[in-house]
Amino acid sequence: MRRRTFLMFSAATAAGAMWDVAVEHGAPGKELVRFIPETKLIPGVTVWRPSVCAQCAAGCGLSVRVVEGDAEVVRKGQSGLIKVGLAKKLEGNPGHPVNRGKLCARGQAGLQVTYNPDRLSHPLRRTGPRGSGQYAEVGWEEALGELHARLGPLASPSATSSLAFLTPPLRGQRRALIENFLSGFDGSALVSFEFFDDRVLREANRLSFGRAQLPTFDLAQSNVVLSFGADFLGTWNSPVAQSLSYGTMRQGRSGVRGKFVQVEPRISQTGASSDEWIPARPGTEGELALGIAHVLMSEHLRPAAAAGSAGRWIAGWSDGLPEYRPEAVAWKTSVAPETIRGLARQLATHSPAVAIVGGAPLAQTNGLFTALAVNALNALLGSVGKPGGLQFTPQLGSIGPAAPAKSKSNAANLSGNIQTLAQQIRTGKPKPVGALLIYQANPVFAAPPDWQVKEALVKVPFIASFGSFTDETSSLADLILPDHSYLESWVDDLPESGAAEAVLSLAPPALEPLHHTRATPDVLLDLAHRLGGPVAKALPWKTYEAMLQDAYTPLRHLPGSVSAASDDEFWSKVKDQGGWWSAGPVPETKPTAARGRSQPVKNQEPEFDGPAQDFPFHFLPFPSQQFGDGRHANLPWLQEMPDLLSTAMWGSWVEIHPGTAQRLGIAEGDLVEVSSPHGVLRAPAVLSPGIAPDVVAMPVGQGHERYGRYASGRGANPMAILGTKTEPETGALAWAATRVSVRRIGKGELCLFSVGPLEWGAKQLKR
Amino acid sequence: MIFLAALLVAGLGVLGMALVKADTRGAPGSVAGESTPAAASGLSSGVFTPAHRTLLEAMEDYFDYFPTPVQPIAFNHKIHIAKGMKCLSCHAGAALGPQAGIPSVTFCMACHQVIATNNPEIQKLASYAAEGREVPWQPVNWFYPAAHVRFWHAPHIRAGVDCTTCHGNVSQQTVAVRQSDLNMHFCLSCHREKEVSVDCATCHD
Amino acid sequence: MSRRWGMVIDLDRCTGCEACVVACSAENNIATAGESQAAKGRAIHWIRVERSWEGEFPNVRVRFRPVPCQQCDAAPCEPVCPTYASYHNAEGLNAQVYNRCIGTRYCANACPYTGRFFNWFQPSWDKPLQLQLNPDVSIREAGVMEKCTFCYQRALVAESQAEAEKRPLRDGEVSPACVQSCPSGAMVFGDLNDPASAVSRLAGLDRGVKLLEEVGTFPKITYLARES
Missing domain, CATH: 3.40.228.10 (Dimethylsulfoxide Reductase, domain 2)
Known part of the structure; x- marks a missing residue:
């Protein structure tokens, strides 16, 4: 009591002097309007909702922790607050056969995709030169109208130019939807691109085991x-x-x-x-x-x-x-x-x-x-x-709409790769590419420079992107129609591996959309409807949800994880469970029989890009624990997650054997220059005992030029110095076949989380 | 005597200053994270101390001073309770989770479409509803974020603690008023009496 | 008998994937420091994966271990705190009461495991990243020490749930975010006072070792050594 009174007395005296500060903290007029929420959750009580992880191709099931909270939104031009279900944490779906309740670091960081400050919230139309990143907001009607106007002429049978759709390798109904969409465009190409694409292993498994599939x-x-x-x-x-x-x-x-x-x-x-x-x-x-x-x-x-x-x-x-x-x-x-x-x-x-x-x-x-x-x-x-x-995980690829009947030109083109697309754009053969739609793939970042992907893409008369972020590729678009995040979308996937039973991951949106975005599958269905003709015929559904339901309900009659008396009950249980998995033999997609080869594959000596005398080191770009192929570099949790072996954060580095480094006069943290016949990059050196003396390695993922505030201008991109040697049998890029030389440039900066046994403290190495 | 005089002077000083802006200011935090922790923690403008933006805020916190909020609608608890409504009819969250919650305007309008539509306060309510807005109710019971308090209603309700224990006899109140200091002394005396956890980490995180 | 929470980390299962690191940041509202602060050693990770190299090329081995606060029974961080912000609770946790903490950092100095972290700056999140924040965990302001809590809020939620359903807490029902996420099942959590719990059984294995056992801190985390 005595202490309190004394303090109280002093406080009253002091308070006078602090009057200005006191008045300021009232901050009048800053209170935001509250809109009436559309959903009702019990405040502070967690609801777990299923979803499907889209951070890599594994197709793990998610459990999303949803709790009510305030989100800032704009309604009818007025900004205010609204109570919505907010995702607070991503965990694995305990019932999912692939990940059984577990989730990796990249999967968990997926929360920061939805809440990323650099996510696009509105459709955008380009205002500056292509690639400048200058855009202005437009309404959805306007954006869809423009897309319709651009694609309409390409859908006519007499079209002189074709449509290309660039995506990562897609599976499940999302792939079926895009294939059906493209079936209405003569000579159209579905071009899938992923840097670490396992094409060689699928081909080998097709030959060895009759299954073009990852094991x-x-x-x-x-x-x-x-x-x-x-x-x-x-x-x-x-x-x-x-x-x-x-x-x-x-x-x-x-x-x-x-x-x-x-x-x-x-x-x-x-x-x-x-x-x-x-x-x-x-x-x-x-x-x-x-x-x-x-x-x-x-x-x-x-x-x-x-x-x-x-x-x-x-x-x-x-x-x-x-x-x-x-x-x-x-x-x-x-x-x-x-x-x-x-x-x-x-x-x-x-x-x-x-x-x-x-x-x-x-x-x-x-x-x-x-x-x-x-x-x-x-x-x-x-x-x-x-x-x-x-x-091999049984594949149920045959559910859903039948693959569209293809015209001859379609059949030739329906699975293209980025090189053939670039070639087609450059030569205008067999048909000039009149428009390009981009969905998530980022080949401008992740392709070797000599493929000249960017140089080719800028020649396409019209480019639209459905991406949630402007990255190196989507920033070339004339029109951006941003997708919902996967937590806000109907998601389905068909895991290629990871389980003994056939698995279909599916979930309804776990969250209401935060921004003025639209789910790309629904945009395509809308567009198909507007275009009419064969496109509309191939995609009769009003919503993606309806399409998914049509694809999934026939599964009721197969032995699986859901038993239900009616189609409706079945559908509702599949949604709650986060998918469907088989519990017995199911009719599989026919394994691809070995064909087109009868001779053994010759054992050729590996060829490397760059003569050994000028470029003495093998260059090994490796998918990083944080960023995979680079798509997660805009997530701050992963930027600040120390690399297990180098302990580096917020940057990239070059791993060199200590003996090699000593020979070249390189010390830990020094800035080194790595040169290949195709380019040069600079990054700080990390001396690692766990690397062969004739190899230098570098994590893939950093070095983005344009990928939001957390990734842009950070580190170096090893893909930028890769050669274009390919595996001749499959045409896959031999991304580990480039040779380089290394030299010291000077002092560098390396942000390490130094974790010597029982020492902690990050230190900046400066010399 | 000197103590009492000092108390009076100090008390008046704090009170007077606070009243100047009591009506304009939103609570910096609220019970069990009614607003998001980020908003509640005053992340933007730490000046006086990281925990308290201003000296005044620190003083108010220290002396358990909480300004009486001015509500946009003069809600009458007494009438509702007299008509047989229970606390949990509107604040259902109290039995189910951490927060009691305030019902949405749509919930109020379920009855007030037809009941007391001539009352000017109800007309205010109706106009909020017509505009698609929630009533900007001001929090009455809340903790300073610097107190790092975690309070969950549901375990207390399950333990048979009556709402009145902390909120007073609301059936006799019109607009709700903070009835208890909700300080550690208040909480702990009950926790000790009922021989439940008095561990710091139970309530402070 | 009251509970005594403890953990076992099997280094033979651990793959160093750092799922635990991100799980912890997500669960406990740990702010991202950013490059310049991280370079000054101010990044906060309540759990880290330590790595050490052994041998020379080509006979090189790597060892790593996840290290959160060891929740010592005789914790050096507790007696040095002038404000009793760092204290031992009945369930054996070394808890930190943030509103008592005045930031002397004596505890960080005393901790042999470097398991305590000082908030050098006011945490902030670029909008709308603040929407990810866990409402069950408060934000620690600048000037306050923080540390692993064994995700005590998750224990409280589980206990509250069990109490509402009028049943005892089951073994394995409570797990901190790191344990929940661990893909290889290297981490197990539970009540050490329950001899039937998985954690008690594993903690008694021959492979069990405590970190810096010789300094007499009696940690409640048992590491199961790698068998190779």
């Missing part, structure tokens, strides 16, 4: 896992599903601990968990796999015939691979013969064992050979379709 690994029952470059615990394939089963492989079975060996020239996040790291020379992984196979056969651990048809793509397989004696392989791969023999014996005696291949080994000019070699090794080990081995 699912039953690691939980494996005793030995041998991975060739696959970052399967970090960014590759279905990382959450693979991490789940990896945990069980290590410590989930009593008395058994699976062993894990990683082959790669630079320790990745996945490699960091391995029991043994084997830095084989880049491009020789297939050789190593066959060396192991040779031992298995020559030591009579497995008969050559065990590989079945997967062996026939490898020359000399049935003769026991005489060219791949460990000593010969060791010379090429720099892996000791004893190591090769040891690996083979472990794999043979500790079955089930499985080999995994993905990432950089397949991004070499001999990528297909490498993939086929590892596939054959798996087949030899007897791990295909067996517990503890690799399987």
Whole structure:
């Protein structure tokens, strides 16, 4: 009491002096209008709603924590507050067969996609020169009217130019919708682009196993896992599903601990968990796999015939691979013969064992050979379709509307790639591209400079984008019709891998839209309706929801996770569950039979871009733990998440072996210049013991020129110096086949979260 | 005597200053995060201390001074309760979650489409509804964000704590007035009596 | 007997994916520091994944471990606090009462695990990122120490739910955000006073070690060592 009174007295005296401050804090007239909410939630009480993660291609199920809160909105020109359901956290959907309640860092950071300050909130029309980023807001009617006017002439049978639609690889009904939309445009092309696209592995699996599909690994029952470059615990394939089963492989079975060996020239996040790291020379992984196979056969651990048809793509397989004696392989791969023999014996005696291949080994000019070699090794080990081995998730691709009848020109063009599109734009053949629609893909950022994607795209007379952000590609658009975020949309996906059962992920919008955006599928349906003719015929639905419902209700009669007495009940349960998964055999999409090849794939020496004497180092761009291929660089949580191995935040870096660095006079944090025959970039050096001396590595994802406030102008983009060597059999970019030189430029800046054992503190290295 | 005099002077000083702007100012925070924490924490303009934007705010907080809000509509609790409505009829959230909640204008209009439509206060209500706006009710019971208080209604209701314990006998009030200091002494005396948690972390996060 | 929350982190399962790091930021309203502040060592991560290299090329191994506050039973951070902002609660947590904290940073100095963080600046979120903020966790202002709370708010929600349903809390029902998210199941959380709980069983394994056990802090996090 005494203290309080004294304080009170002093306070009253002091208060007089602070009068001005006191008056200011009233801040009158700042109160915002409150609009009447459209939904009713109990204040402060959490509702969990299902959704589907769109951060990568794994198709994990989400549980969105929704709590009522105030959002600032503009209604009829007046800004005010409204109570809406707000997403507070993303967790995994516990019932979803792929991720079973778990979610990776990138998936969780997806919350910052919806609430990103740089999200586009209105349709925009370009006002400045193309690529200048100068836009003015327009209304939806105006924007749709303009799009209609531009696409109308292309939809007529006598159109002299064609339409191209650029997307990431899409699946499920979203793909069906876009394909049907394009069916009304003669000569149109659906061009899908993804930097890390696994095209080589799908082709190899098509040849080896008759399935052009990424595999699912039953690691939980494996005793030995041998991975060739696959970052399967970090960014590759279905990382959450693979991490789940990896945990069980290590410590989930009593008395058994699976062993894990990683082959790669630079320790990745996945490699960091391995029991043994084997830095084989880049491009020789297939050789190593066959060396192991040779031992298995020559030591009579497995008969050559065990590989079945997967062996026939490898020359000399049935003769026991005489060219791949460990000593010969060791010379090429720099892996000791004893190591090769040891690996083979472990794999043979500790079955089930499985080999995994993905990432950089397949991004070499001999990528297909490498993939086929590892596939054959798996087949030899007897791990295909067996517990503890690799399987294929049943695919229910056939639901939904039948693929549209294609005209001949369509059939030729319906799956294009970015190079053929650029070619078509440049040459105007077979038809000039009259308009380009862009949905999410960002090839201007993620394609090698020599493909001249940007130079080609700017020549298209009309470009419209449905992107939520202006990035390097969508900033070329004349018209932007921003999509809802995935939490605000009807979402569906068809996971290619990660589960033993057929899975369809589906969910209604978890949130009301925050901005004046429209769901792109609904915009396309609207547009189809406006265009009339064959486009409207191919897409008779008024809403995407109706289209999804039509596609999903027939599933009621298949054995699955939902039992319902009526179609309506079925639909409502599917929505609540966040999808549908099979509980028994289902009619699958026909596996693609091997065709168009009867000869084994030749083992070619890997070719590298750039002569070794001028460019002594292999350049390894790797998908980063934070940003994947760069699409997450605008999320602040991920920018500030320290990289596991380098501890770097908010930037990019070049990883160099300490011995190499010493030779070149480079110290940790120094700014170095990395040059390839195709370009030059600068970034600070990180000295890492976990990289081969003749390799320099760099994370992909930073170096955006235009991608919002958190990503723009930050770090360097390794894609910008890549060569254009391809894997000849598939045409896939050999993104790990560029050679570079490195030199010190001067002092650099590196933002590290220094985590030496039990030391904490970020420090800026300045020299 | 000197204490009392000091108390009086100080009290009047604080009160007087506060009243100057009591009607114009929104509460800087409110019970259990009625507004978002970001808005509530005064992120934009930390000046006096990070926790209190101004000396005045710090003083008011310290002395448990909370200005009486001026409500846009002179809502009459007494009439509603006399007609047999329960607290939870409108503040349903109290039994279900952290916040009691204030009903939307559409909820009021369910009855007031037809009841007391001539009353000028009801006409104000109707005009808000017609404009598609909520009534800008001012919070009555709230904590300063610097207090870092986490208060959840539902566990208290389940434990049989009557609404009046904290909110007074609202059946005798017209416009709701803050009835208790809602300071630690107030909370803890009850928590001790009922032998429930008096751990800091239960209420402060 | 009251609860005693504890955690087990199995380093043989951990893949260093840092799902826990983002889960923690999301759950606990941890503000992003930005590049210039982060470079000054002011980024806050209540849980971090430490990495250390062993050996020389090509025989290199990497080891890592997630490190949140160890919630010590004899916590060095507690006795040094002049305002009792840092204290031990009945459930064994080293709690931090933000409104008592005056920012002396003695606790951060005393903590051998560097598990405590000072708010060097007023946290802020670019609109509309503030909409992501968890309403169950308050925003810590500049000048206040903060630390891992074992997501106590999640325990309170679960307890409140169990109480409403008139049933005891089940083992595994309470999990901090990091544990919930962990894709490889490396983290397990529960009541150490319940001998039947998963966390008690795992904490008793031979592989169990405590971090800096020799300094006598009696941490409530048990690390299960890697077997290779």
